[in-house]
Amino acid sequence: MTDTKSLTPYKWLVLGSCVAMLALSYLAMPTYEEIGDEIGYMLRVTARIAFLFLMLAYIARPVRMLLGNVSSLRTGVRQYMKHRRFLGLAMAIAHTVHAGYIASLQLVLGQELGIEILVLGGGALVFMWLMAATSNGPSVDLLGKNWRRLHLFGLHYLWLVFVYTFAGRIAEDPWYIVAVVAGVLGLLLRSWVYWSVRSKRAR
Template structure:
């Protein structure tokens, strides 16, 4: 598959966030903690673009939104590249700090990475043909699960004063992206109903 600039962008964002975290930390452990946190935030816009591409194209059809939809695969791969850097930073921080994550967090996050890797490996036309309807099921469930993990994480920060602002911003963006998908689905159903009514006349 031909490499696209979105993948390089994802790698660059991840590496810049990684370096910034390591430089900002007052200790090695804190540096890796910040690196894990900031690499996740760096990849979030790429996920939102991937998640919202089809909705934007349906709600506001035009050259820009059609181009976004056409390149959605590569925005997703850019997010995958950035998020693998996040995984490396997170594992390093957990090993250095000895922090134990709750089982639900491990299961939810682990599933997210399994789906992310599966989606990245099947982001080709050949894989789409081989998997048939299962390709759509995998990618639909996968993108929604990744959205849920980020949305849940950001909304959970709202309750704590020290993280409330980032929670409001990130959670608000995630909820807005979901709203776009709902609005696009409603528009599609209304258009189908109008077309059916016109044909039946």
């Protein structure tokens, strides 16, 4: 039997760094007078941490194609690729905290959430939890081709909600352009990998 522990020796480092980032962000929260501002701050930091891990998982394959043959980087890139499942799980941890703060908008502040936000944002959260629950070998075997469909669709649905949300905030703060550009570059990298693999196969 394969020793799965040795295949992903840094998984606790990945998951632990996500938890540490969440805890440090909480501790670094500025002093607010209103609880609503505290919730808003935590919604923003949890979304940003989740986006970081999502993008790291999203670009793992293109990075392997670009840098996997550079001898000094080969081992690091291989480990990075093997840990992408845990990068996705770290994203799910951070965004589950986001979901907790969303619930507090209603429970603590009594704030009504628009139906379109609940459907589109809530739908993305449901996909994220489905992806997290099926991020294991037995689920891959059980779901077959549907596993890839679920993860490919869910990944891009989450990507879209992130990029759309960040893009909608550029008018308030131009720094959001950085997040949008990072998201679009990730998409371009993945598209490039997809088309180059397809054209190689066609030859």
